[in-house]
Amino acid sequence: xxxxxxxxxxxxxxxxxxxxxNVSISLNPGEVVGLxxxxxxxxxxxxxxxxxxxxxxxxEIWINGKKVQINSPRDARDNAIETIYQTLALADxxxxxSNLFLGRELTNAMGFVDDDRMEAETRKIMARLxxxxxxxxxxxxxxxxxxxxxxxxxxxxxxxxxxxxxxEPTAALGVHETAMVAELIQELKKQGLGIFLISxxxxxxxxxxxxxxxxxxxxMVGAERVEDVTEDDILSMIILGKNPxxxx
Amino acid sequence: xxxxxxxxxxRSFVQTLEIDMRLLGMIAAFIIVAVAFNILTGGRFLxxxxxxxxxxxTASVGIMATGMVFVIVxxxxxxxxxxxxxxxxxxxxxxxVRWLPEFLEIGHWAIPWIAIMVGVALGALIGAFNGWLIGxxxxxxxxxxxxxxxxxxxxxxxxxxxxxxxxxxxxxMTFGGINGTLGGPLSWALGLAAIAFVLFAIFKSRHTKATHxxxxxxxWAELTIAGIAVAAIAGFIGVLTNYAVPExxxxxxxxxxxxxxxxxxxxxxxxxxxxxxxxxxxxxxxxIARRTRFGxxxxxxGGNPDxxxxxxxxxxxxxxxxxxxxxxxxxxxAVVASARLANHSNDLGTLDELRVIAAAVIGGTxxxxxxxxxxxxxxxxxxMQSLQxxxxxxxxDAPLQNIVVGAVLVFAVFIDIQYRKRVGAK
Numbered sequence: 001x002x003x004x005x006x007x008x009x010x011x012x013x014x015x016x017x018x019x020x021x022n023v024s025i026s027l028n029p030g031e032v033v034g035l036x037x038x039x040x041x042x043x044x045x046x047x048x049x050x051x052x053x054x055x056x057x058x059x060e061i062w063i064n065g066k067k068v069q070i071n072s073p074r075d076a077r078d079n080a081i082e083t084i085y086q087t088l089a090l091a092d093x094x095x096x097x098s099n100l101f102l103g104r105e106l107t108n109a110m111g112f113v114d115d116d117r118m119e120a121e122t123r124k125i126m127a128r129l130x131x132x133x134x135x136x137x138x139x140x141x142x143x144x145x146x147x148x149x150x151x152x153x154x155x156x157x158x159x160x161x162x163x164x165x166x167x168e169p170t171a172a173l174g175v176h177e178t179a180m181v182a183e184l185i186q187e188l189k190k191q192g193l194g195i196f197l198i199s200x201x202x203x204x205x206x207x208x209x210x211x212x213x214x215x216x217x218x219x220m221v222g223a224e225r226v227e228d229v230t231e232d233d234i235l236s237m238i239i240l241g242k243n244p245x246x247x248x
Numbered sequence: 249x250x251x252x253x254x255x256x257x258x259r260s261f262v263q264t265l266e267i268d269m270r271l272l273g274m275i276a277a278f279i280i281v282a283v284a285f286n287i288l289t290g291g292r293f294l295x296x297x298x299x300x301x302x303x304x305x306t307a308s309v310g311i312m313a314t315g316m317v318f319v320i321v322x323x324x325x326x327x328x329x330x331x332x333x334x335x336x337x338x339x340x341x342x343x344x345v346r347w348l349p350e351f352l353e354i355g356h357w358a359i360p361w362i363a364i365m366v367g368v369a370l371g372a373l374i375g376a377f378n379g380w381l382i383g384x385x386x387x388x389x390x391x392x393x394x395x396x397x398x399x400x401x402x403x404x405x406x407x408x409x410x411x412x413x414x415x416x417x418x419x420x421m422t423f424g425g426i427n428g429t430l431g432g433p434l435s436w437a438l439g440l441a442a443i444a445f446v447l448f449a450i451f452k453s454r455h456t457k458a459t460h461x462x463x464x465x466x467x468w469a470e471l472t473i474a475g476i477a478v479a480a481i482a483g484f485i486g487v488l489t490n491y492a493v494p495e496x497x498x499x500x501x502x503x504x505x506x507x508x509x510x511x512x513x514x515x516x517x518x519x520x521x522x523x524x525x526x527x528x529x530x531x532x533x534x535x536i537a538r539r540t541r542f543g544x545x546x547x548x549x550g551g552n553p554d555x556x557x558x559x560x561x562x563x564x565x566x567x568x569x570x571x572x573x574x575x576x577x578x579x580x581x582a583v584v585a586s587a588r589l590a591n592h593s594n595d596l597g598t599l600d601e602l603r604v605i606a607a608a609v610i611g612g613t614x615x616x617x618x619x620x621x622x623x624x625x626x627x628x629x630x631x632m633q634s635l636q637x638x639x640x641x642x643x644x645d646a647p648l649q650n651i652v653v654g655a656v657l658v659f660a661v662f663i664d665i666q667y668r669k670r671v672g673a674k
Binding site (some may be wrong): 092094099104112113116 | 456548
């Protein structure tokens with residue numbers, strides 16, 4: 001069976017700086033792949049080419065064994081790729097429902113935005129993700145970090161994503177909310193989603209991921225199954241940019 | 249989670265009604281201004297005649313202010329609206345007075361409509377060009393429209409060779425105010441239709457909310473809102489239909505005011521067509537803002553441009569559309585402004601850009617983006633116009649008038665910022 005996602009020999013440069021240099025990576029259904037590396041290693045840039053925020057200079061993206069073109073966030077969505085950004089990408093002045101459906105509003109027969117139906121759908125999915133979520137009428141700027149995170153996650157989950165990209169999903173969260181995200185990742189995994197996870201926290205990644213891929217200076221150092229490596233191995237990959245497994 | 253333990257706070261009267269506090273504040277400010285001037289002028293300010301004049305003086309700026317809300321909400325600015333108004337007015341005047349009469353006889357029914365279409369097309373085109381420079385070429389809106397401010401009025405000047413063009417077409421002039429009013433019966437018919445629609449909308453919305461199982465306001469709150477709306481509409485129509493047409497005006501053209509004879513006929517002006525146009529545009533713009541994807545994207549882009557972009561919204565094209573709409577509204581405002589004066593003169597709409605921006609800002613539109621309402625902008629325009637004509641009636645010196653208007657503008661924004669800080673909104 002073909003992998004869910006295959007990025008082959010992908011490169012992008014910004015004004016002479018090779019941010020991502022000939023990187024290949026794959027993701028299978030029901031698998032969580034963690035991307036690790038220092039700031040500026042190219043993790044976020046790599047993933048933004050998959051989510052359509054950046055357009056790659058060269059390389060190919062294959063989804064379910066088919067080659068696809070991703071030139072915009074809309075293309076990514078059409079391929080059932082959803083992204084939860086580090087900065088959450090919420091419009092602070094709008095309420096939760098408007099944010100959840102932003103760019104994909106439900107409309108009525110006359111083509112008008114159907115706020116009531118969107119609110120009803122938001123209530124439904126929030127009851128599942130975060131039962132404490134009650135502030136449906138207020139702009140999301142009035143919400144706590146955890147509540148904002150649940151809006152961002154709801155947005156990704158609601159539209160039946162097959163491929164989920166989570167860029168530092170727990171960076172702004174407390175202990176309780178971090179646990180909630182971990183639980184959710186397990187649940188989505190069971191449903192057969194493929195998840196790319198970006199984080200700085202090596203220990204958290206060892207717990208959540210099936211495989212971890214380490215990047216340094218825009219290049220892929222290596223991707224290993226978590227049961228095959230120790231946390232120290234990962235750290236040395238991040239710091240030294242060498243894969244001890246490959247060397248052995 | 250923090251909201252787990254929160255008990256619902258006791259709700260005040262205003263909260264139960266779910267009225268926007270800002271709207272309430274603006275209405276209060278407007279009432280204070282109106283009553284104060286009424287006392288100072290010895291009761292001349294709140295007469296049907298003066299209220300009628302206020303509304304027709306507000307129409308042109310009000311129409312443009314609705315478009316300026318969208319521009320400012322997306323964190324842009326348009327300094328060229330007065331100049332675009334002048335360019336469109338010049339083209340429309342030339343079309344109906346000089347060019348079309350060469351092919352069609354003067355007074356032909358098609359002349360005003362062709363002129364208006366040409367003008368609106370020019371306005372939309374200029375706006376779209378501005379939007380393209382801003383959205384696709386990345387030139388700041390301030391610069392593009394500052395250039396436009398200098399360019400477009402003078403393009404109009406070249407068209408007309410600096411002359412005043414007139415008199416305009418008779419039908420065209422009915423959009424100006426006093427030359428085109430609906431009279432008593434038609435004004436009341438429209439008023440009743442508006443009341444029926446408002447009641448229908450309120451209870452339809454309540455019904456929809458109930459079917460989705462959302463909490464609804466108590467019935468008395470719903471009825472209070474409905475009562476206020478009905479009273480406001482009826483009061484507005486009542487005032488305008490109390491402005492009698494002077495007998496000598498009726499005598500000139502009795503049939504126009506629905507009179508069979510010139511003598512002893514009591515005709516009233518009623519709702520001016522220009523004000524009806526403003527109300528219609530305000531309604532359409534409010535629907536656009538609240539119930540269409542276009543409107544939703546405008547507010548999303550204003551709140552967080554990156555988020556909008558990442559949600560698949562084409563923010564560049566959105567900018568073009570917003571400025572094109574602004575340009576088209578300038579052209580419609582040009583119809584009203586030139587029709588009111590019965591001719592096009594080159595200084596038409598001078599300084600309107602500042603009045604329009606001030607109206608939007610006094611009406612609660614935030615320059616930081618993402619926040620603004622159409623009704624607020626129109627109320628802002630009305631407050632500005634009331635201040636200006638009120639002070640003129642009282643006999644305040646001209647320089648002092650501008651000082652007061654300027655101070656009010658800054659003070660209004662100060663209050664708005666303080667209010668936002670208190671309620672914790674952005």
